[in-house]
Amino acid sequence: MTTHHPRTSILSTTFIAVLSVLAALSFLTGCGGEGENADPKEVLAASSAKMKTIKGFHFEYEVHLPEGVKPGGGLFIKRIIGDVNAEGEMKATVDANYGNLPVSLGFVALGDVHYIQDPVNQKWQEIAAADSPVGSLNLSAGTIRILDHITDASYKGTQRKAGVDTYHITGKIAAEEVEAIAGAVNTTNTFPTDLWIGVENSLVYEVKIAGSATPNEHKDIWRSIVLSNLDTHVNIEAPQ
Structure with missing residues (x-):
């Protein structure tokens, strides 16, 4: 005579249900890196429209050399950390190398006038933007130009950046569109570019x-x- 164990049957059913839920969650988690396939042109167009309306942002701009490679002679800008507002004004700290000497200086950009803080005496010097050591660097305008002019755009999935889900888009940018990011360009090559x-x-x-x-x-x-x-205004004035 067969003995039935209702409690065991219920536990088995519950266990199977739990496993099914866990399997479903595991599947969703595994697919999370790709997400639904997004149209890169639509993503770029929406981002361009949005970035043209924001009040400003904080940024960390960095130039990366291969391991073991040292910058050449003259001024080499390694890093710029600061803020930009909707007017294109910038206030930042510039970390650079002048030959083998590391220097850090204050920097303010107001239209066609730039202000550079002497790293030794801490005094500010007013110079024309055309003579500025950062050249034509304009991260706000440069970012928008990339969004508007990137070619061969491709969707690479989703990634988390700063706690936010982002689309990873790759493509190429013509040399003339990179000048606002690099500060100076003397090449006709295209630049492989990634956006999040x-x-x-x-x-x-x-x-x-x-x-x-x-x-x-x-x-x-x-x-x-x-x-x-992002979308935070910072009031930037000429240093005293």
């Missing part, structure tokens, strides 16, 4: 641009911009 754009808000969270902008740069150099405090 918010899934929900269309804001740009990170940009990566690979390739040398001038003949004296290493061929494997690349530049990155990490954006935060």
Whole structure:
């Protein structure tokens, strides 16, 4: 005579149900890196429209050299950290190398006038933007130009950036579109470019641009911009 164990049967059914739920969750988690296939042109167009309306942002701009490679002579800008507002004004700290000497200086850009803080005596010097050591660097305009002019755009899936789900878009940028990011360009090469754009808000969270902008740069150099405090206005005035 067969003895039935209702409790065992119920537990078995419950166990199977739990396993099914866990399997479903595991499947969803495994697919999360790709997400639904997004149209890169639509993502870029939406981001361009959004970035043209924001009040400003905080940024970390960095120039990356291959391991073991040292910058050449003259002024080499390694990193710029600061804020940009909707008017294109910038206030930042510039970390650079002048030959083998590391220097850090204050920097303010107001239209056609730039202000440079002497790293030794801490005094500010007013110079024309055309004579500025950062050249024609304009991260706000440069980011929008990339969104508007990137070619061969391709969707690479989704990634988390700054706690936000972003679309990873790759493509190529013509040399003339990189000048606002690199500060100076003397090449006709195109630049492989990566963008990370918010899934929900269309804001740009990170940009990566690979390739040398001038003949004296290493061929494997690349530049990155990490954006935060997006759509936040910062009042920037001439230093006293």
